[in-house]
Amino acid sequence: MKAAEIKNNVWNGILIGFIVPVVPGLVVWFLMQKITVLKKADLLLIACIALNALLMNYFFKQNKDNIARGIISITFLWAFAFFFYKVF
DSSP: OOGGGSOOOHHHHHHHHHHHHHHHHHHHHHHHHHOGGGTTOTHHHHHHHHHHHHHHHHHHHTTOHHHHHHHHHHHHHHHHHHHHHHHO
């Protein structure tokens, strides 16, 4: 699917911003559980969230501002979830 085909609304951005970090996040989580060297490699989870920054930049360049706003909104929620994971 091309960026031009995606409707420019915040809900699409929230959906994209939620799904994109989940897929690599699950892979990283699995690797962190199975490989002892990676047990404390929490920065890998941050990298999964950082994928949203790349997407946000892409959608801003495509003049899809509402999608980018949705992505940044959900990125803040992901960052809060990571903070909660690290503290508790």
